[in-house]
Amino acid sequence: MTRATLEKEPHEVAAMFDDVAAKYDLTNDVLSLGQARLWRRAVARAVDARPGQRVLDLAAGTGTSSLPFAAAGAYVVPCDFSLGMLREGRRRHPRLPLTAGDATRLPFADGVFDAVTISFGLRNVQETDAALREMRRVTRPGGRLVICEFSHPTWAPFRTVYTEYLMRALPPLAERVSSSPDAYVYLAESIRAWPDQPALAARLAAAGWTRPAWRNLTGGIVALHRAHAPS
Numbered sequence: 001m002t003r004a005t006l007e008k009e010p011h012e013v014a015a016m017f018d019d020v021a022a023k024y025d026l027t028n029d030v031l032s033l034g035q036a037r038l039w040r041r042a043v044a045r046a047v048d049a050r051p052g053q054r055v056l057d058l059a060a061g062t063g064t065s066s067l068p069f070a071a072a073g074a075y076v077v078p079c080d081f082s083l084g085m086l087r088e089g090r091r092r093h094p095r096l097p098l099t100a101g102d103a104t105r106l107p108f109a110d111g112v113f114d115a116v117t118i119s120f121g122l123r124n125v126q127e128t129d130a131a132l133r134e135m136r137r138v139t140r141p142g143g144r145l146v147i148c149e150f151s152h153p154t155w156a157p158f159r160t161v162y163t164e165y166l167m168r169a170l171p172p173l174a175e176r177v178s179s180s181p182d183a184y185v186y187l188a189e190s191i192r193a194w195p196d197q198p199a200l201a202a203r204l205a206a207a208g209w210t211r212p213a214w215r216n217l218t219g220g221i222v223a224l225h226r227a228h229a230p231s
């Protein structure tokens, strides 16, 4: 069983996702207490993919996060570096052009995407700032970025209850539904260590994205960050 540490060696992260691939989507639904579908709808609205547009869904895993963009008529490229997740994705969604690639060295030319999005993936990338710069490189001038990531609840009492859920209730729950419960201990630890909403917005600006802004979902358990590539 593979569990990445917070130092997040890339091969450990990829191996950890290889292990959870088969039950990944089901586990997500259970552990997010049904909120995952709601968050995905909010991402689809924020990306606002139009027919014919090119959308990169980075760290797409099994491709589930890519489906709303394909449904909107966009040409979506799901990209991930876990071959286990990609294999599971190809079995489930044979029509998606699932692509192997590392977020910090994307196998795409400059400026080819109208929008780049990453759901529940950026936190797992070892070199976050390098990935933010790569995402900007492959986005056309004026194109948009949408990041959906676990964040920090804004209301202190709720933050306390949520942190208890993460550290105490989630691991035993994961034990019952996941093929690799240790991966969910990593999940809890990595969420706690992740920058809060303003700090992530500042990193977007530092990576060259303009007008970074965010919207909290479910009280800030998740935040949607948006920004644009300079025109």
Ligand SMILES: C[S@@+](CC[C@H](N)C(=O)[O-])C[C@H]1O[C@@H](n2cnc3c(N)ncnc32)[C@H](O)[C@@H]1O
Binding pocket: 010, 013, 014, 017, 058, 059, 060, 061, 062, 063, 064, 065, 079, 080, 081, 082, 085, 101, 102, 103, 104, 118, 119, 120, 121, 124, 125, 126
């Ligand atoms: C929690 S899953 C999210 C999958 C999907 N976006 C979703 O919303 O269900 C995180 C994914 O990030 C991928 N990942 C982590 N680091 C990566 C990197 N450096 N390059 C590409 N993918 C990466 C993992 O392999 C994993 O499939």
